[in-house]
Amino acid sequence: MTAATAVGLAVAWPLIAVVWITVFSKRPNLRETGILLTGGSLFAIVAGVILPEVQAGGRPRMDLLEVLPGLELAFEVEPLGMLFGLVASGLWIVTTFYSIGYMRGHHEENQTRFYICFALAISGALGVAFAANVFTLFVFYEFITLTTYPLVTHAGTEKARKAGRMYLGILMGTSIAFLLLALVWTWLATGTTDFRPGGILAGKVEGTQLMILLALYAFGTGKAALMPFHRWLPAAMVAPTPVSALLHAVAVVKAGVFTVLKVVVYVFGIDLLAFTDASRWLTWVAAFTIIAASCVALGKDNLKARLAYSTISQLSYIVLGAAFATTAGVMGGGMHIVMHAFGKITLFFCAGAIMVGAHKTEVSEMDGLGRRMPLTFGAFLLGSLSVIGLPPMGGSWSKWFLMLGAAEAEQWVMMLVLMASSLLSIGYLMPVVVRGFFRPAPVEDGHGDHGSSGFHEAPLLCVLPPVATALGGIVLFFCAGDIWQLLTGMVP
Amino acid sequence: MIEWGLYNYWVVIFLMMTGLYVVISRGNLIKKIIGLNIFQVSVIMFYVSMGKVRGGTAPIDAPGFEIYSNPLPHVLMLTAIVVGVATTALALAIVVRIGEEYGTIEEDKIREIEAEEHPN
């Protein structure tokens, strides 16, 4: 199998899982084994066939069809997309394990629909990762929105419905009103929507028009949760935790910031942006989002809400890196996609495990829980360190490179912003760990069978994944060099 | 300045406005149809009068008949008259049925009944 066919195959691969799930919908064990096998083989294809080609400098391409003159559906893999593809396909496996544990432990309904939409969303994420032009990316971007809607509204309650409305309204609304306009404008100005190294806009769009176009792309990518189009993310926390974990810490939001990063590097070109200073306003918007979201997170008692605002803040790190329009900035942003994915997914897994194992959702209720769920809270600690940006977690490297990018762009205020945000993240993440391990448990605990001692972890399948991803964060610390090596292909 | 030589167009306009006025202002459906007819007639007059040539006759191919009035508008208007008749017939049929269903053919009363019985 050549790398080129592997690309198309990888995007379509999750559909095998969809068929399998439909056929075996009444036999859960068989159904879920199928998903895991599909996920495993998908990762093998992505990491085993496509990755070596890209690492060697190749750019495997598959042209599908021409929809309109000048608008083709095509795939082409370059380093950033490779990275995102690896993250999405790899974490699908981990999240499937987790979902099995969570959905069964919580006795959720409609599991078949859940797994089908999940698989479709992964397919969409891979489509976004491997898109060769803005049009293909747009198609799969909308596909992700539509296939994750049933996941967000899974519970079927009135609250879920309202959340779904906000989700769909903001994401589709911004993509139709802004992103589509940007797409048409790009095509009109350049005659193509291809992603090319060095960008395609040089000489075609100038001055304030360049800034407006960038604004349309940035705000049109609602999944990147730039303020003021961020409200969908906390609203979507009504979904089951596996959904929150993969989609909102990895696939959906990462598709958003990936889009911004890719557009900045391959449509605008960082040289053009640096030369015209067209992205400076974006650094301010991103900085505002970083700080404001962190401050809001400080005040949230609901753990998932706190993590949601933390995500909004972290996503803007990547947008900030892109807005620096320097090599270190964009590479740092790309690296942060990976690091944050692992860190945040750990945190969400732990939040879900706490919900299933101890039935607690508010941070103020989690006193002493760490002693009863040491593995969970241990993983939470490691995940927090990654998000805060401390060694030996991978997040420290991406933060380092982002600071480097700020320095390269001579944006000293932004360096302060990044450092301030680390402090704020300590403020909203560490209390969970501290409460869990060092505070005494409340006496009037209603669950009689827990007793005062002994472990009572969440089900195994809910605990192993966060531990795995937490350890993965440590592994990434040491792999950062390889990731850096891969990403240098982005900006020759 | 009023061009009295173009009096036919004034007739047309008068009929047209009368017809339109009747359609808009009268609530009785039969009267609306009458207004519609007047409106259609005005256009028929327009065509027929535009075809007239001063000193012209019907197109008879015989010595002594030199100047012909344009016969084409007449032909077109035969069709238009038929269309008008068909429209009137259909409209009257529908009005009869409305009368049976609603018991009235006054537009405002019909609206009242509709608002009560079939609000949407």
Place this chain on the structure above:
Amino acid sequence: MIDALWNLIGDDLPALQIAMPLLTATVCVIVRRPMLAWAVAMFNAWGAVVNASILLYRVWTRGTISYVEGGWPVPWGIELRIDLLNALVLLVVTSICAVVLVAVPRSIANEIPREKHYLFYATYLLCMTGLAGMTITGDAFNIFVFLEISSLSSYALISQGRTSRALTSAIQYLIMGTLGGTFILLGIGMLYMMTGTLNLVDMADQLALLGVNRTVLVAMACLGVGIGIKLAVFPLHTWLPNAYTYAPAVVTAFLAATATKVAYYVLVRFAFSVFRINLTLDGTHGGALLMTLGIAGMFAGSLVAIFQDNIKRMLAYSSVAQIGYMVVGLSLANEHGLTGGLVHVFNHAVTKCGLFLVLACVVLRMNSTRLSAFAGLGRRMPFTFAAFVLGGLSLIGVPLTVGFVSKWYLVLGALDAGLWPVAVLILLSSVLALIYIWRVVEVGYFTAPPEDADEVAEAPLSMLVSTWILIGGTLVFGVWTSLSAGVASAAARMLIGGVS
């Protein structure tokens, strides 16, 4: 044998497009039995589709077809003139006619007494005659005649609805439609007076020699108003919501996809082929006026649609909005804009007809088209409701559906003309479509049906087939666009280039 048949009728295919439905309508009246009448109508309708495809192919490969009726030479005789523009519209009209006809028997069994079915088929075919004739004729007065044929039959069809409101809707449409037709007649009369001809091509040449003239301007205005009424341009659209809501379900599906589209074709034809855009859109303020009305229609239609409880009425107002898009495309008067308008003729016909057929299924099973009738329909009638969701996505303009193709060209046209506010407005009204479509989707999937609700079967197969042919078409033609967008852009190029 095929060759022999071809030699026999090959050259007369344009005339057959008009003659066949006319004759088969009479046959339907003679044949009283409903299913036999239906069979006759089906034979004619699908034959017409084949005919239209052959004509389109011929025009695409060999250029404009000119067929003189009765051998009377142009410009004194009546000519049937088929170029890329009307070949596309003809294909749309005949295909919609044929596909909807598949769903008709089961649907009207519920709404019209059985002894009148044969008359229904006859009237349906007469309507098709009128629409096909209007599309392919090259003579101005002929347009009027076929317009009245199709209008009269559509008034009759609409009045067959189940409630008595169908009658009042029909008379309201009749009055407004006749006013419109008469204005068109007036306009044609003035043009005849000034140019001395009724043949469209000859008229265009004569007008070019004549230049701008007050009578011609008044003729333009009369034609504009008349066609505007038939096209349901805002604010002349007031007949549309009632007519679409209270007509029998399949009649709505048929008319929504054809009547206004053919009126749009007539407008394009007069604007670009007869008056030539210099006269209509640059010299006067016609372009700006049309654009304003189009945008007003887009927003008025979408906004009112959001608040409707009757979903049929909601889709009717949505149609007003979609017609606004087409008018904006026309008023942009550049290649991309006009392509957008023309391709939207195709795309909207496919989408809206599919959606109205979904509603026909719902009416058949639930006897109501209120929002409450859709409760839990996602589970009770899954295929029907899935069709609604897909059709809705096409209305919103999600990529890979036909709706996206139209939006693409329209936005491109607006940006091409330097009118980026118009582009923004087009996209904003798409977001409004998201709101009114999603209301229904939510109710279908989230609201539980009332406890005392009966078991509801899925829609009958014939209706599902019709619906899914069209809804499937929204996906197929959203990806394979050479038929719709390819022909539309070639037609637009031809029109703007001034060649006919």
